[in-house]
Amino acid sequence: GNSVTQMEGPVTLSEEAFLTINCTYTATGYPSLFWYVQYPGEGLQLLLKATKADDKGSNKGFEATYRKETTSFHLEKGSVQVSDSAVYFCALSYAGGTSYGKLTFGQGTILTVHP
Amino acid sequence: NAGVTQTPKFQVLKTGQSMTLQCAQDMNHNSMYWYRQDPGMGLRLIYYSASEGTTDKGEVPNGYNVSRLNKREFSLRLESAAPSQTSVYFCASSELGGSGANVLTFGAGSRLTVL
Numbered sequence: 526g527n528s529v530t531q532m533e534g535p536v537t538l539s540e541e542a543f544l545t546i547n548c549t550y551t552a553t554g555y556p557s558l559f560w561y562v563q564y565p566g567e568g569l570q571l572l573l574k575a576t577k578a579d580d581k582g583s584n585k586g587f588e589a590t591y592r593k594e595t596t597s598f599h600l601e602k603g604s605v606q607v608s609d610s611a612v613y614f615c616a617l618s619y620a621g622g623t624s625y626g627k628l629t630f631g632q633g634t635i636l637t638v639h640p
Numbered sequence: 641n642a643g644v645t646q647t648p649k650f651q652v653l654k655t656g657q658s659m660t661l662q663c664a665q666d667m668n669h670n671s672m673y674w675y676r677q678d679p680g681m682g683l684r685l686i687y688y689s690a691s692e693g694t695t696d697k698g699e700v701p702n703g704y705n706v707s708r709l710n711k712r713e714f715s716l717r718l719e720s721a722a723p724s725q726t727s728v729y730f731c732a733s734s735e736l737g738g739s740g741a742n743v744l745t746f747g748a749g750s751r752l753t754v755l
Contacts, residue, residue, distance in 0.1 A: 529682075557742070568644070568730055568746035569683070614682060618742045627673075627698065628744060630682035 527552040531615050531631035538605055538638050546600040546634045548589075548615035556617040558582075558591050558598040559628070563612040572600075572613070605638045612636070642666050644747035646731050652753045653721045661716040661750050663731030671734045672714035673698075673744065674706060676727040683730065689714055721754045728752070 532547040550556065557576045561569040573582030578593035587602045598615060615631040644665045653659055665672065670691045675683040675698075685698030689708040703725060705717045714733075718725060728751050732744040 559743075566748075568748045569732075569744075570746065571743055574743065627685055627688060628683075628742065630675075630684075632680055632682040 527556065527617060527619055527629045529615050529617055529629055529631035531613075531634050534633070535635035535637060538636070540607055540638055540640050541604045542638075544600070544602040544605045544609075544636070546613055546615075546636070548598045548600065548631060550596050550598065550615075550617050552596075552617055552619055554619060555593075556619040558589070559616045559618065560587070560589055560598070560600050561614040561616060561630075563614065563633075565611070569614060605636075607638050607640055610636055610638045644731055644733055644745055646729075646747035646750050648750060649748065650751050652755065653718075654755050655722060657721050658717070658719050659721065659752075660718075661729055661731070661752075662713070663715065663747060664713045665731075665733040665745070666712065667733060667735065667745065668711070669733035669735050669745070670711075671742070672708065673732045673734075674704075674714070674716045675730045675732065676700065677730060677749070678727050686716065686729075718752075721752075723754045726752060726754045 528551045559574045560572040562572045563569045573584040575582040575591035581590045589600045612633045614633045616628045647662045673688040674686040684700045687706040689695045692711045707715045728749045731747045734742050734744045
């Protein structure tokens, strides 16, 4: 079945540091890939997405590139801010068979950014 | 713009009690979902409704039932609560009726504790 694996957290960084959160997936066919973010006390919200190989999703300074050859969708940001402190979830959505349209999530990575 | 509204936000139950989590969306979305979030396990799909009048089991449906009351509302019922059902529950909806690039809008969550 489909699965998503994220790097173990928590991740603690100083403000303006470079961020990478690794995400790899297992799926048949060509899933769409997503990063969702959950701020404290809130629900998840879409951060960025990519729907086909080599697509780059970007939003709020975050980027991720859909790499089919390595089945990866790593999240990066060049300079993090304290306000980026949140839980980040990698997810995939597969348009085939019984998985049609449903999101499969990774376990989440807690990011804390200190001033 | 309310988006996805869940009630209640917090609930404490005793083992064996029943309760219903309510969810409503005002975005005219076709599909609705119930997820549970547990530490280190990401979000797991309990049930979903691809369109009004249909419901299907997700990854962890045991101990739960759902009702798609109309296009706006999708409720989750625990008939006999167990401590293993202590979790944060998220309702979500999406517009595309289950396509591969399915972007979900989440509610703020309902924290349930079963003693």
